[in-house]
Amino acid sequence: MPAILLAVTGLDPQPWEERMRALAPQRDIRLWPQGLGDPADIAYACAWHAPRGLFARLPRLRAIFSLGAGVDHVFADPDLPDVPVVRIVDADLTMRMTEYVVLHVLMHHRRHRLYDTQQRGRVWHEHAQPPASAVAVGVMGLGVLGCAAALALVRLGFRVAGWSRTPKTLPDVETFHGDTGLNGFLRRTEILVCLLPATPATQGMLELELIRKLKRDGAAGGAYLINAARGALQVDADILAALEEGSLAGATLDVFASEPLPPASPLWRHPKVTITPHNAAASDPRALAANVLRQIECFEAGLPLEHVVDRARGY
Ligand SMILES: NC(=O)c1ccc[n+]([C@@H]2O[C@H](COP(=O)([O-])OP(=O)(O)OC[C@H]3O[C@@H](n4cnc5c(N)ncnc54)[C@H](OP(=O)(O)O)[C@@H]3O)[C@@H](O)[C@H]2O)c1
Secondary structure, X not given: OOEEEXXXXXOOOHHHHHHHHHHOOOOOEEEOOXXXXXHHHEEEEEEEOOOXXXXXXXXXXXXXXXXXXXXXXXXXXXXXXXXXXXXXXXXXXXXXXXXXXXXHHHHHHOOHHHHHHHHHOOOOOOOOOOOHHHOEEEEEOOOHHXXXXXXXXXXXXXXXXXXXXXXXXXXXXXXXXXXXXXXXXXXXXXXXXXXXXXXXXXXXXXXXXXXXXXXXOOOOOOOEEEEOOOHHHEOHHHHHHHHHHOOOOEEEEOOOOOOOOOOOOOOOOOOOEEEOOOOOOOOOHHHHHHHHHHHHHHHHOOOOOOOXXXXXXXX
């Protein structure tokens, strides 16, 4: 039977291996590097930041499965063989991201960092609180994760808009698209949520000029940035500069160009920055191993793979 290779760095492969073995005891599941065996046995690679050049050394590879929603780590391999690259779309992952976005939009909206500081000083002081219906949230990226988050924010009463590459319609969400739609989207947005994929087109997008276009004089009392997408999209120095000059009132950052975020980064200690360790929507093997195995089974039964990434677009 064609073997499945788990090729993972930066996260613990053990729970994936255990879960896959439990769900498919009949399958030949191998763990890179020590369990690779004969590379010609491998038909499927389940990967997270696999070493560059590894896929090209697997002569009978039939598909690559990213163990997350993003595939930038796969496309970073300059020797990528011509096989389908599949990403994960799963309700578990989507709901985790929705939780994260809702949590951090509400945190900024309800000024939770400020109340936290007040509590440490035993300060009992109430600030004026606008309703969600007065606050404009903008979601960059209206894909699987962006749409789910946008709709949850609509349910909470926020004025929600979304921006994507191609036109989209979503109930109760004002939609913008493409380069021509970007300025209008930013100008009406107070809390910006980034859920774009990392591609050559989105690299370094979250920079000072873009941030300066956000709406600062709205009910939220300033502009906020939440990046739960990829670190490659953001320019850390520009975020710090924007916080300094006031074009940003606060930021939540889950992802960074270099992870873990180096201890020397000034972002760690900035009073207006909230940092999480790239855990906005963790890929949980308890939920997702079955998703990958089901795809492999369907593929072997002659059915088309789902969620195959478009190489030309890069997502
Ligand atoms: N921090 C975490 O824990 C975590 C977890 C999971 C995922 N993520 C990140 O979240 C990203 C989004 O995931 P997803 O499943 O929602 O992806 P998706 O379904 O592929 O959606 C991507 C969205 O971004 C839009 N987009 C792409 N390039 C664009 C551009 N140049 N200009 C404007 N819009 C553009 C797409 O527009 P169209 O609709 O027009 O194609 C689409 O709406 C992933 O790529 C990953 O990097 C992070």
